[in-house]
Amino acid sequence: MAAPSEKHDVFQAIADPTRRKLLHMLAEEEMAVTVISGHFPMSRTAVSKHLRVLSDAGLVRERKVGRETRYRMDPDPLLELKRWLNYYERFWENKLTALKRFVENDEDDNGRAAEDTKI
Amino acid sequence: MAAPSEKHDVFQAIADPTRRKLLHMLAEEEMAVTVISGHFPMSRTAVSKHLRVLSDAGLVRERKVGRETRYRMDPDPLLELKRWLNYYERFWENKLTALKRFVENDEDDNGRAAEDTKI
DNA sequence: TTGACATGAAACCAAAAGGTTTCTTATGAT
DNA sequence: ATCATAAGAAACCTTTTGGTTTCATGTCAA
Known part of the structure; x- marks a missing residue:
């Protein structure tokens, strides 16, 4: 997936249904990766990579809290x-x-x- | 490209820059394929396939006029x-x-x- | 300090996407 | 009738994408 090489743009980022669902979830609540990935029928790693794409596009923001990383949407x-x-x-x-x-x-x-x- | 198998949705359709440019061109004017593809640095066939994706998403409409096919945007x-x-x-x-x-x-x-x- | 959890990085894979060239089939013009 | 033009269909190729599993690293809990 998303060989997180260069920047992804918004258009690409929202093209994938999984990523749109991610955005929807992270719009209200800040959530940690493991929690997030519990809502998807794929591996935690896969979700992580989707988050990276969203992050590249600036659509989510991450914050480290202890040993977990919490993500939240940025609508800008x-x-x-x-x-x-x-x-x-x-x-x-x-x-x-x-x-x-x-x-x-x-x-x-x-x-x-x-x-x-x-x- | 776009193995025009199943339906494409709007999100996918607008993800590609070439297709966004196509939409922009076809918003004002109805145009024939050859004319359209004159504005792109790729083969006519490639453009044709992009048009197919847009068409799958319902974003363009085609009309046959003599031996040419004219495309126009549908904003719906x-x-x-x-x-x-x-x-x-x-x-x-x-x-x-x-x-x-x-x-x-x-x-x-x-x-x-x-x-x-x-x- | 040892072990369990949280997460990203790496290496890998199959399928889809974007593109090319070649072939076919209509339609127009002479 | 014959030739040129318009455009989609097919077959093919390469890169990207979405996913997996395995490994490495950091942090918390006992």
């Missing part, structure tokens, strides 16, 4: 995703506009299907 | 991403609250650094 990098997504906002607004136009036409010539107004 | 699946992201909204709001608290404390005992208020 999600802002990049948000900005990316924001760009496309207008496109589905356009689709809504098209839908609205369709509905209005439908009210006018009541009952008959408006041809070619692909929504 | 991005709503899933938006909802996913939405869930984490409150977490960085929390961070902002913490920042605000920090700034206010800083105004009080003006000049001295507020220890341990990690933002």
Whole structure:
């Protein structure tokens, strides 16, 4: 997995379902690796590597407490995703506009299907 | 690449930079494969396969016009991403609250650094 | 100080991902 | 009819990914 060589970005980091589940768990609570990995059907080491990917992307932060390492989510990098997504906002607004136009036409010539107004 | 076997989801689809660039291009304009692939430093076939992944995720739509196939973005699946992201909204709001608290404390005992208020 | 727990590092592996080249099949233009 | 163009399908190759098991190191408890 994640040969933790270089940096991973947010897009890659959240691409994996396991990692999304990890984020979800670590959003509320800080947790130690063993505890975390208890919730996954894979080895502790595998979970550890996923955590590393998330860490590379800046999505989690680790803290050593005695002999354990506790992880917690850091939401900051999600802002990049948000900005990316924001760009496309207008496109589905356009689709809504098209839908609205369709509905209005439908009210006018009541009952008959408006041809070619692909929504 | 993308052995176009099963469905790909949005998260996977946008994980790759090339595919994000594709989306960006196809958001405005419908384009034919050859034209599209002219903008990438890889073979037409490779681009074609990326398009397939996007298509699997529902992020692009294809239309045959004569001997060419034109692709255009469909923003709908991005709503899933938006909802996913939405869930984490409150977490960085929390961070902002913490920042605000920090700034206010800083105004009080003006000049001295507020220890341990990690933002 | 000895033993048990917590975790990362290493070495390894199979499958998926990203890419290439070659072949086929439609469709258009002459 | 014939030739060129557009694009997906197939077969193939290399690197990355997700996972495993084993080993090493640090810390806590008796």
